[in-house]
Amino acid sequence: MALVESKPFLGNGTKTKIEPGGCCHSKHTRNCCFISCVLGSVFLLLGVVVLAAGHGLLMRLVLSTMPLKPGSERYQSWLTPPVEAHLTGYAFHVTNPDDVVMGMKPILQEVGPFVYKSVTIKDSRDNLVFNEDGETLTYKPRKFYYLDEEQSIGDPDKTFITVPNIPLLSALSATKNEKGFGKTIKVDLILKEGRGTPFINVSFSGLLWGYEDSLPCLKMTPPEHCPKPVSFNSLDEEEDQEEQDDFFEDEGWKRKKRSIPDLRDADFESWEKPKGGFVNCTCNWGLFRDRNVTLREPVTMHHGLSNLRMKGWVKEFNSSPVLNWWEPGSKCDEVGGQDGGTLPPGVLQDESLDIFISLMCRRLSLNYEKDEIYPEDLVARRYIPDENALGSHTDTDLARRNEDNKCYCLPGFKCLRSGVLNMAPCKRSPSMPTGAPLALSYPHFYQADPHFLQAVEGLKPEKERHQFYLDLSPEFGFPLAIRPRFQLNLIISRDEDIPILSKFQEELVLPFLWAQDGFDQPSDVMAKSIRKGLDIPEKYSRLIGVVLLGLGGALLLGSLIWILWNKRYNSQLETIPLK
Structure with a gap:
């Protein structure tokens, strides 16, 4: 200082x-x-x-990474989901087919499960494009199914079941409204081809992926050169066509080795099969034969880059904004809803999830039910369809009645009671203008009109086993579990002009298969990624x-x-x- x-x-x-x-x-x-x-x-x-x-x-900032942007991690996880989906199938074995033909009540035995690993390829052969509108992308999926032996109850090649003869009964159904000599000629021609009986005994593999029956190829020309047959459970093994009456006799089937090749650039054309077609100059028909490997209809949906809340919303199906199946101009026929595997983030608890399911030929609205806890302490919201989701607009029970389903009933097609949807309108084709006599419901007629359950024996609807549900991680819009569950039924009507149909019940909605798709648990990688x-x-x-x-x-x-x-x-x- x-x-x-x-x-x-x-x-x-x-x-x-x-x-x-x-x-x-x-x-x-x-x-x-x-x-x-x-x-x-x-x-x-x-x-x-x-x-x-x-x-x-x-x-x-995290949500800004959610759109399906080319080259992004989210885009790659959409192409190759970090979870393994499965198709699980159960058949209904008719134990008294002769009695059913005589008008008695069918007695059914559920056989299964048979589990198939499901792989969906969205970008094979340049079948995925980002559209010029800057809002949507279009992809054509290919699905591949491979038997999961460990999770299946037995060998589907050697498990034989008695089921309705779908090709025969479908062909006869198309003649119901015809009369006179012309109908007689058609019926005789139909009965001379194929297996010729209302019920047949086939393997579970045969029902899904193909069995020998000449009727579906009646109007086809056999090819000049027939390719070597390909297994329906594996693309590189021959199918064992040996018929056996006993279930699960061969225990060595689990030791078979099956490999999954690289699928994006494979020789698809040599694997593709129509629902009915020739194999080694023999006609084969299978319920899902045309769904394995074959390129499906194009789906145009929002990728979320311009509006994240629109991510996954389907804009067009099969290059059209309308389905052309249901009442023209109605909501039923309008393309929309979420693509099942692509949901927007930030879904609120009181919001409905509108899901488009092409296999069911319709959209389905899901609403919040409860919370579910998953690994990594993830909390998911469970969404399920309302009790009247498949309800008839004419049902006297107000809990089941659904006025919005009126547009699924078309003139000239039978409108069924609550819980069962007549799928004939969406199964029309040039060769079958009246459509196949198929009906869709939840498994075991869960939430359907009691009439259907009382018409058969052996069914027991249970909420936990048969309910459609989706468990959603709401923050990011990731499904932690999704289980679309559906049952396929054949509508068999009595026809006095056809002897083999003349003693059936007046109208029988007969279940023959129920299945669940998707997955019920996130993978460890998926759960940890969401937790992070x-x-x-x-x-x-x-x-x-x-x-x-x-x-x-x-x-x-x-x-x-x-x-x-x-x-x-x-x-x-x-x-x-x-x-």
């Missing part, structure tokens, strides 16, 4: 003033203190903001907020200490009078 002598303006005394010196009292230090105060205040404010709103800000995505906004917002508060507090505290110290130091300075 320095002593400075000064003379007062009045008086005779002389005073000496003590002035501080050194770097702690310099102008630079005072400026640093001021800047520290400002920065500390800013950091404190930012810390409070981050703790209060940082979670939302970081969540929006949920934790980042919460943990990082807390960490960043605390760091900012700590830094701001330290800067303010340091400035306050300097100010107090400097004030105290200055208070000790005094002016000393000189005598």
Whole structure:
């Protein structure tokens, strides 16, 4: 410090003033203190903001990665989901077929499960394009099914069941409204081809992927060269066509080795099969024969880049904004709903999920039921169809009645009671203008009119086994489980003009297969990835907020200490009078 002598303006005394010196009292230090105060205040404010709103800000940052952008991680996970889907099938074995032909009640025995690994390829052979509208993409899926021996109850090649003869009964159904000699000629021709009886005994594999029956190829010309047959359970093994009456006799079937080849650029054309066609110059027909490998109808949906809330919404099916199956101009015939594997993030609990399911020929509305807990402490919201989702608009039971389903009833087609949808309109083709006599319901007629359950024996509807459900991680829109469950039934009507149909019940809706698709658990990789995505906004917002508060507090505290110290130091300075 320095002593400075000064003379007062009045008086005779002389005073000496003590002035501080050194770097702690310099102008630079005072400026640093001021800047520290400002920065500390800013950091404190930012810390409070981050703790209060940082979670939302970081969540929006995570959500910005959700659209299906080419080359992004989300796009790749959509192409190759980190979870393994399965198709699980159960057949209904008719134990008294002769009695059913005579008008008695069918007695059914459920046989299964038979489980098939399901692989969907969306980008094979350039069959995926991002459209010029900047909002949608179009893809044509191919599905591949491979038997999962470990999860199946037995060998489907050697498990034989008695089921309705679908090709025969479908062909006869098309003649129902005809009369006279022309009908007689057609019926005789139909009965002379194929197996010729209302019920047949085939393997479970045969029912799904193909068995010998000449009737479906009646109007086809056999090829000049017949390819080597390909297995329906594996694309590189021959199917064992040996018939056996006993279930599960061969235990060695589980030791068969099946491999899955690279599917994106494979020789699809040599694997594709129509529902009915020639194999080694022998006609084969299978319920799902045309669904394995064959390129399906194109789906145009929103990718979410322009509007994330629209992600997964189907805009067109088979290159059309309408289905051309149901009442023209109605909501039933309007393409829409979510693509089942692609849902938008941020779905609220009270929102309905509108799902488009091409296999069911319709959309289905799902609503929140309850929360479910999954690995990694993930909380999912379970969405299920309402009790009246498949309800008839004429049902006297108000709990089942659904006026919105009126547009699924077309003139010329039978409109069935609640819980069962006549699928004939969506199964029409040039060769079958009246459609196949198939009906869709939930398994075991769950939530259907009691009439259907009372018409057969052996069914027992259960909510846990037979309900359609989707478990959704709402923050990101990821399905943790999705189980579309459906039952296929054949509509058999009595026809007095056809002897083999003349003693059936007036109308019998006969179940022959029920199946569930999708998956019931997320994979470990999927669960951990979702957990990480949920934790980042919460943990990082807390960490960043605390760091900012700590830094701001330290800067303010340091400035306050300097100010107090400097004030105290200055208070000790005094002016000393000189005598």
